Amino acid sequence: MVGRRLVLVGAGHAHLHLLRQASRLRTAGVDVTLIAPPRFQYSGLASGVLSGALQPEAAEIDIAALAAAFGVRHLPQPVIGIDRAARLVTVASGETKPYDRLSLNIGSVASDPYGLISQKDVWPIKPLAALLALRARLETLWARDRQTVRVVVAGGGHSALEIAASLCGLAERNGVRPDVTVIAPEPGASLPPSARTRLLAALTARGVIFQTGVVVGRSKGGCHMSDGTVCPCDFLVLAAGLAAPSLIADLNLPVDGDGRLRVRPTMQSVDDPAIFAVGDCAVIDGHERPATGVFGVRAAPIMLSNLAALGDGRPARLYRPQRKWLSIMDLGDDRGLALRGQFWSLGGPALRLKRYLDLGFVRRMRAPAPSNGE
Known part of the structure; x- marks a missing residue:
């Protein structure tokens, strides 16, 4: 019309x-x-999938089926x-x-001001399919010879810290020690100060290393920072912002x-x-x-x-x-960090609330099951 x-x-x-x-x-x-x-991967469950706590299908919605169920033409x-x-x-x-x-x-999409995405073993935080591929690659390497894989997360915001926590969870579920370094000017700067202190201490206890700097380059076995130093790195995850x-x-x-x-x-x-x-x-x-x-x-x-x-x-x-x-970070170890303004709570109840909200959203958005008469 x-x-x-x-x-x-x-x-x-x-x-x-x-x-x-x-x-x-x-x-x-x-x-x-x-x-x-044809498929939508729900971002709220991406960290749970990366950590190995959830299987990829838990975060997927069949868009083709949903459009068909509600009579919408789909290209x-x-x-x-x-x-x-x-x-x-x-x-x-x-x-x-x-x-x-x-x-x-x-x-x-992941911000990439230094043109790193096209380089080998660089994994952007978005599209979310990249994180699924990263999980599969890590699990393959660990299953083959239990080798240590040095992962650098470039960025220090909510998403970067959640990715670092999820990578720890994935390593722990695969029986290997995490080797994760977070590189940012000031990791966790946007968090309430007390929450930042608690979260960084929790990640440090799990083996995460925090390093001040900005990643601007990539080479085999390392990533280059703006001050000219090189950090050992097998896989680089770009999580320094979205565009x-x-x-x-x-x-x-x-x-x-x-x-x-x-x-x-x-x-x-x-x-x-x-x-x-x-x-x-x-x-x-x-x-x-x-x-x-x-x-x-x-x-x-x-x-x-x-x-x-x-x-x-x-x-x-x-x-x-x-x-x-309300924002809830999945910490990859059956705990979450819930944030609302300056109020925060870290623990199991926060993650259970996140799962309830996120899995509920995916369930509601999926195409309804056919009736018995169809």
Whole structure:
């Protein structure tokens, strides 16, 4: 229907909700097409999978099955171009899809200012498939001859420390001693001071080494830091920040310093109201927040309302993300670190709450099982 052709690119947290509510969009006269990979790997469970506590399938959602279950056309191909003037999306096969509204929920990629990702044995924190491959590679090496593998994690934020903890958990589950070094200017700087002290002490007790610096280069058996020193390294994990995928830059629309699309509280681009964006690839002007899944989840109902309102003249709803939010780090050893503002708790209950929330989200987002009559 003219004016109501909606194309969803990506299957992040918010778009999963839209898929499950596709009937509401159709009732509003909105014609929906999804362009996304056939499978979604939920980031909230990535650390649990990397540590060996969970199997990879625990974090997977079959997007093709979900789209089929809710009657949404699905193109499982990468997007290679978006023509905003003509309002066309082009996928890898050359096929084009016209749109009246385009919504982007395509996540983020690992920041790589020094061009390290293309080098041998460098593992970016995203896409999440890279962490699954890292786990498989480590387990293969350990099973073969129990050899020590020196892993360097470049970065000191929440994700970097969680990856370091997960690598310790993976080594411990495989009966080898962890050999993990975290290199950052100030590991854990964003944590409340008391939580930082407790977490770094816990990781140190498990064998993690903390080294001050910035990784800028890679060579066989080592990684190079900005001060010219070299740290022994077999595998390098890039976890020093996230950036928006290159597709966002290709739109030639205003972005922030991390390349995330700047949007209004309606989640429409500040310069092109036909373009919506949510999750890690976007940032709301005046409400800047880190790239955390909770915001995509909370934004989803408002996205649904605004997209269902296409063409009927209803006012758009505004999303103003909360100032404080719950974040729980999986420490890879049956403990978690729960954080909300300056409040924190480290222990088993925190991890059990994380598992309850994350596994529950994956379960709710999966395609419903067929009824007995089908």
